[in-house]
Each structure stands twice: as structure tokens, then as C-alpha cells.
Amino acid sequence: EVDVELQKKVAALFSNTAVVNERLPSFTAISQRMRDRWVEQQQQLGAEHAPQPGADDSGQLDIFLELSEYVLKADMEVLYGRAFTEAHAPQLVSKFGEWVQNIANGQLVGFFDELGELLREAIAERRNNPAAYSSKGSGENSVLQVYLDSGALERHDDDAVVGLLSMTLMAAVFNTQVSLAWILVHLYSDPDLLRRAREEIASCTDLTDYSKLAELPFLNSCIDEAVRLHTMLPGNTVLR
Numbered sequence: 001e002v003d004v005e006l007q008k009k010v011a012a013l014f015s016n017t018a019v020v021n022e023r024l025p026s027f028t029a030i031s032q033r034m035r036d037r038w039v040e041q042q043q044q045l046g047a048e049h050a051p052q053p054g055a056d057d058s059g060q061l062d063i064f065l066e067l068s069e070y071v072l073k074a075d076m077e078v079l080y081g082r083a084f085t086e087a088h089a090p091q092l093v094s095k096f097g098e099w100v101q102n103i104a105n106g107q108l109v110g111f112f113d114e115l116g117e118l119l120r121e122a123i124a125e126r127r128n129n130p131a132a133y134s135s136k137g138s139g140e141n142s143v144l145q146v147y148l149d150s151g152a153l154e155r156h157d158d159d160a161v162v163g164l165l166s167m168t169l170m171a172a173v174f175n176t177q178v179s180l181a182w183i184l185v186h187l188y189s190d191p192d193l194l195r196r197a198r199e200e201i202a203s204c205t206d207l208t209d210y211s212k213l214a215e216l217p218f219l220n221s222c223i224d225e226a227v228r229l230h231t232m233l234p235g236n237t238v239l240r
Helices: 003-016 015-049 063-080 082-105 111-128 145-150 158-188 191-203 215-232
Strands: none
Touching: 003 145, 015 063, 015 158, 063 082, 063 145, 063 158, 111 145, 111 158, 145 158, 158 191, 158 215, 191 215
């Protein structure tokens, strides 16, 4: 409401097909690493009949928490850029897991304090070396860089910008994580749906082209339906 033009530029970034295509190889690589780790863990469980790291007492993976890795890394790349993500994702993913557990204990401290400090350091670095990051030159496309290139720090203080960037990550992580978890729940509860989703993805001629992914009707219907059925927004704010 205060800086409408800035938010329009951020919205334009999210809807830019070239920006999405630039990120797709990284998103795919993250998900493939997770898939391979899950398969390996389940194979070990089957062979040893004992819980492994990442599994609960029943030997089942806690998929919702495991999805944190994919969602955090993907969101951080879009919001803060690849350099920030490569430098800080490992510690932030670990801290996020601790933070979720702290919520269960009524302690809302930890993760976002550390994230805020890292963002302040990143902003300082980009101030000192703007040419290396500016999206106007040979730098990166990220929400953080849109803020800096648009002069957000001239209109808002550092704390306000860090607060906005932190809260955006919170919204992006939880909404995406909930939707992905429910998509998996529904697909793995019905073999026919899972087969149909896999066949449609296998039929895609180019998984690195967003325009091709947007043409997959069943997969996109799964996304829409999971959001419709399981939105995190209070029920009385959503007309279904």
C-alpha cells in the first residue's frame, strides 16, 4: 500500500517467463536430490527394518518437514538470489527445522533473527559492490535486487526492507509447502491419479521450459485443487 510501484515490479518479476526458465534447472536439481535421498532411505529401511535419519519411529519419512529443503531453497533463489542461497541455504534449512520445532514448544525465536542478519549482510555487500549484482547489468533477477535497483533503501530504512523480505519468505514457504504436501497426499492415495500425473510429466517435451509445463492440464489441475481444498487462509475469507 505504501510503495505500489515497487510491488508492481516485484509482481512483474514473478510473472516473467524468462526468469522462471532461468530458475527451473535449479528447482529440478533440488527436487531430484531429495527424491534420490528419499529412495535411498526407504531402501535402507526395507533392508534393515530400522528407522534411519529423516524417518520417524515407524520408519516413515516426515514428508512435510522434508519438503522444507526444496521449498526454502527454491523460494530463497527467487527472493534473495542464487549467490545468497548457495552461501546460506544449508544453515538456514537446518535452522528452519529447529524453528518449526520451537513453534510446537511455543518459542517463536531463532530462524528469522538469523535470516535478518544474513539479509543485512547481503544488502551491505550489494551496496558496496552494486555492479556485480544489478539486474540492469550482468547480475541476477531476484526480489532483493528489484528492491535495491528500485531505490527501496532510499525510501525505506533497512529494517523495513529486511522485514518485508523476511515476511515474504514466510508466506512463500508455508503456502507452497502445504500445497505440495497435500498434492503428494492425494496422488499417493490413488494409484490411478499418480500414474496419470507421472505419464503426463513423462510426455512433456521440455521440463526446462515453463510454457511447456503450463500446458500440462492434469498436473496444473492437481496444483489448483490442492490450493482450493487446503489453503492456509481462514475458511471464512475464501469463497470456494
